Amino acid sequence: AQTKGIVLKRRYGLYYALTMLSGARRQIFMAFGAFLLVEHFGFSVAKIATLLLVTFAINTFAARLIGRWIGRIGERRSILFENMSLILVFLGYAVATAGWVPAAGWVAAFFFVFDGVFAVMTIALRTYFQKIADPEDIAPTAGVAFTINHIMAVGVPFGFGLIWLWNPAAVFVVGALIATCSLSLAFLVPAIPRKGNEWVSARRIQAPAE
Numbered sequence: 001a002q003t004k005g006i007v008l009k010r011r012y013g014l015y016y017a018l019t020m021l022s023g024a025r026r027q028i029f030m031a032f033g034a035f036l037l038v039e040h041f042g043f044s045v046a047k048i049a050t051l052l053l054v055t056f057a058i059n060t061f062a063a064r065l066i067g068r069w070i071g072r073i074g075e076r077r078s079i080l081f082e083n084m085s086l087i088l089v090f091l092g093y094a095v096a097t098a099g100w101v102p103a104a105g106w107v108a109a110f111f112f113v114f115d116g117v118f119a120v121m122t123i124a125l126r127t128y129f130q131k132i133a134d135p136e137d138i139a140p141t142a143g144v145a146f147t148i149n150h151i152m153a154v155g156v157p158f159g160f161g162l163i164w165l166w167n168p169a170a171v172f173v174v175g176a177l178i179a180t181c182s183l184s185l186a187f188l189v190p191a192i193p194r195k196g197n198e199w200v201s202a203r204r205i206q207a208p209a210e
């Protein structure tokens with residue numbers, strides 16, 4: 001049986017923060033990744049559709065492998081790796097947008113597919129929550145996460161659209177900064193998450209004096 005109503009608990013705070021930053025990053029990718037290819041590099045509908053088909057085809061086979069890999073190395077390492085990869089993706093977008101590399105459009109297309117494949121890594125955030133949560137909180141907290149993502153879906157395209165008008169490359173530089181903030185928080189994910197061990201506190205990091 002699931003708890004009725006909204007569930008907000010302090011010990012889920014790290015999950016909420018990571019969810020918010022993850023939602024912001026995903027919205028930058030969804031709102032501006034394809035927009036960059038269309039507006040800046042002149043990709044046609046057929047080319048965008050092809051990139052999406054390639055992404056979905058890869059995910060059909062890669063998702064299961066990535067899921068097994070997350071189960072083997074744990075949520076902490078998976079979330080750290082995901083954010084480090086996303087920093088590279090956003091910086092790659094920024095470099096391509098600025099035209100500092102040859103065939104910049106296809107470089108951006110590569111990062112578009114790469115980011116779409118690595119979106120599967122968000123599995124680690126969900127399994128992290130499943131391990132720290134009370135079973136009756138899973139459904140209502142999923143609703144809270146859904147709401148957080150909707151807030152990001154409204155705020156990020158509007159705010160970053162203003163940045164886009166000024167400098168498109170700056171959108172992805174800020175995205176890299178957001179991924180860096182998420183990476184910093186990812187270090188707080190414990191190696192073995194469970195109820196009562198939701199995040200690595202300063203008390204746990206510091207060894208007791210002898």
